[in-house]
Amino acid sequence: MWCPSNDAIGVGAIIALILIVVFFIALWIIFRKRRSAQGGWYSVGGRSLVANLSGSQVVPPLRTSASGSATAELYPNTKQLNYLIEVIDLPKDVVSSIELHSGQDGEVGPLIRTLYNRDLSECLGNKIVVDEKSNSWSLYDQWSIGGSRHQDISHTVTEQIINDLLTGNTYVIIYTDCEVAGILRGQLEIINSSAIYKF
Numbered sequence: 001m002w003c004p005s006n007d008a009i010g011v012g013a014i015i016a017l018i019l020i021v022v023f024f025i026a027l028w029i030i031f032r033k034r035r036s037a038q039g040g041w042y043s044v045g046g047r048s049l050v051a052n053l054s055g056s057q058v059v060p061p062l063r064t065s066a067s068g069s070a071t072a073e074l075y076p077n078t079k080q081l082n083y084l085i086e087v088i089d090l091p092k093d094v095v096s097s098i099e100l101h102s103g104q105d106g107e108v109g110p111l112i113r114t115l116y117n118r119d120l121s122e123c124l125g126n127k128i129v130v131d132e133k134s135n136s137w138s139l140y141d142q143w144s145i146g147g148s149r150h151q152d153i154s155h156t157v158t159e160q161i162i163n164d165l166l167t168g169n170t171y172v173i174i175y176t177d178c179e180v181a182g183i184l185r186g187q188l189e190i191i192n193s194s195a196i197y198k199f
Contacts, residue, residue: 046073049165051172051186053087058173058182059108066090068184070172074165079146079158081165083115085172088136090183092128093118097175098139102164105171105187112161112170113143166190 053068055061068090072083085098098116103109116126116139130137146158164170165188174184 046075047166048073048191049188050191051188053172053174053184053186055183055185057105057171057185057187058179059106059185060181062179062183064090064183066184068174068186070186070188072165072188074162076162076166079144079162081143081145082140083143084138084140085115085174086136086138087174087184088134090174090176092130092137094176095174096177099173099175100170101173102161102170104169109169109171112164115139115141115172 049070049072051070053070055064055066066087066089068085068087070083070085072081074081087095095116096118097114099114100112101109102112114120127140128137129140145161168187168189171185171187173182176183
């Protein structure tokens with residue numbers, strides 16, 4: 001009766017281990033590709049954008065103790081924008097809307113998208129977190145630029161929006177009932193070219 005040698009058993013174990021490792025690497029690659037196509041947590045090739053929101057950037061400028069920031073991840077290949085807006089010393093109930101516009105610093109440009117509307121918050125599906133201790137609140141959401149259940153955008157307009165985001169030609173502005181020209185504003189700027197993080 002033939003019995004395998006210890007050397008044969010060792011080689012077989014190594015080959016089996018290699019096949020298992022290759023199998024899991026293949027699964028990981030497939031998972032990442034699918035998540036990237038869906039704009040998931042492990043999407044790659046994103047561009048990070050940030051903006052400091054202040055009254056001094058509003059047109060015309062105004063003085064306010066309120067402040068804020070906008071952080072976004074743009075995925076040009078999947079045409080998805082994930083955004084986080086943080087507002088300090090400006091109660092949520094006072095804010096009537098938060099919008100994304102195209103335009104350079106100091107210009108009043110056309111509306112691209114309403115990111116938040118006090119009266120339509122539930123319809124827009126906004127996710128809001130209030131921190132009463134720090135007198136701040138934040139809003140985060142996702143936008144499929146090429147179209148969604150709320151709107152369909154032509155290919156030409158979609159590419160123009162992405163180009164504006166990538167070239168610093170967009171700004172975030174916050175409105176209140178009293179400040180119809182805006183109370184906080186900030187220009188979105190690229191801070192890196194190969195982000196892998198997504199909030």
